[in-house]
Amino acid sequence: MNYIIKTKRFTLRPYRMSDALAVARNINDYKIYRYTLHIPYPYRLSDATKWFKKIIPEYRKTNPSCIHFAIEMDGEIVGCVGLSNIEPRHKTEIGYWLTRRYWGQGIVPEAVKVVTAFAFKKLKLRRVYAYTFPPNKQSGRVLQKNGFKREGLLVEATKKAGKLRDEYIWARVK
Amino acid sequence: MNYVIKTKRFILRPVRLSDAKSMVANINDKEISRQTLNIPYPYTLRDANKWLKRKTSYYRKAIPPSIPFAIEIDKKMAGCVDLMHFVPRHKSELGYWLGRGYRGQGIMTAAVREVVALAFNKLRLKRVYAYTFPANKVSARVLQKNNFCREGVLRNNVVKKGTLLDDVIWAKVK
Numbered sequence: 482m483n484y485i486i487k488t489k490r491f492t493l494r495p496y497r498m499s500d501a502l503a504v505a506r507n508i509n510d511y512k513i514y515r516y517t518l519h520i521p522y523p524y525r526l527s528d529a530t531k532w533f534k535k536i537i538p539e540y541r542k543t544n545p546s547c548i549h550f551a552i553e554m555d556g557e558i559v560g561c562v563g564l565s566n567i568e569p570r571h572k573t574e575i576g577y578w579l580t581r582r583y584w585g586q587g588i589v590p591e592a593v594k595v596v597t598a599f600a601f602k603k604l605k606l607r608r609v610y611a612y613t614f615p616p617n618k619q620s621g622r623v624l625q626k627n628g629f630k631r632e633g634l635l636v637e638a639t640k641k642a643g644k645l646r647d648e649y650i651w652a653r654v655k
Numbered sequence: 656m657n658y659v660i661k662t663k664r665f666i667l668r669p670v671r672l673s674d675a676k677s678m679v680a681n682i683n684d685k686e687i688s689r690q691t692l693n694i695p696y697p698y699t700l701r702d703a704n705k706w707l708k709r710k711t712s713y714y715r716k717a718i719p720p721s722i723p724f725a726i727e728i729d730k731k732m733a734g735c736v737d738l739m740h741f742v743p744r745h746k747s748e749l750g751y752w753l754g755r756g757y758r759g760q761g762i763m764t765a766a767v768r769e770v771v772a773l774a775f776n777k778l779r780l781k782r783v784y785a786y787t788f789p790a791n792k793v794s795a796r797v798l799q800k801n802n803f804c805r806e807g808v809l810r811n812n813v814v815k816k817g818t819l820l821d822d823v824i825w826a827k828v829k
Contacts, residue, residue, distance in 0.1 A: 571814050607819055608811040633807015637782045637828045640745055645781055654811045 486595055493550035495540045501529040503558040507580035516617040544569050552592055559583050562596045572608035573600055590626045597627055601655045610652040624651045656714050656722055660769045666727040667769055670710050675703040677731035681754025690791045692813060718743055726766050733757045736770045746782035764800045775829045784826040798825045
């Protein structure tokens, strides 16, 4: 399947091993870390290469368990929209991050729109869901703008840095 | 993980391979299959043996994937309460069924109360959650009576026999 999607402002494309340096530089941010579950802080180059070794082989599979789209702008990787826990023809979880200097320009809402459409149309999925931490209003806005509905508040459903945390679950269905 | 709870009306104890016969007598029920995700109908002795073999192997593990309890009444396995997707010191998913002849007497509600108390007090969990199909009012009542909170409805969350179904998610936290 073709995983390259171009829009006016950016290109979504599969990660390559050579993206590790750009990812390590642009994701290494406490403000990204605090509202995500699996992104460490500080973020080292080895974190990027370790993660790539897990996700890059998936692009070649007939039924990938995840598809991560790198957001490329001006020749640089500035963020990501990823589909994970893909259950073929059924559902997937969506997650995303964007480096801080590109915030406030509607890039993530646009990228999520494109990737959600990809999930429904190309992957023929029927449910795309996301989790956010309640204080993360910006991420909630990204989902609202894309027609995601807040389905519930899951109390103490996850742990971050050893602490129990609540999370909202959001979904769009087709 | 070999917990035994005795009450006036029933005993909660680990499931055994020798439960197969009385288990089939009670679980082989179209209504039970209809309101659960993975219980087939008809339910054969072979299904029971396979399930019991897998589940009894869990009790020996340091971190069991699930902790099932047989509801024993008059030496028979009348039903089951299972703590599934067990995450140590954090959470577990509750699942249960009860044979037709034992319903309407508050047995399920009492069994869930005992297992949830054990999950919080002995196993030191902080969250016990459960899914019900929206049409399953009887199961919802069991959870309501045990002060579970209805957290939301997850649309198209599961596939059963090729059909997408919604899930109601319930949880009790400590």
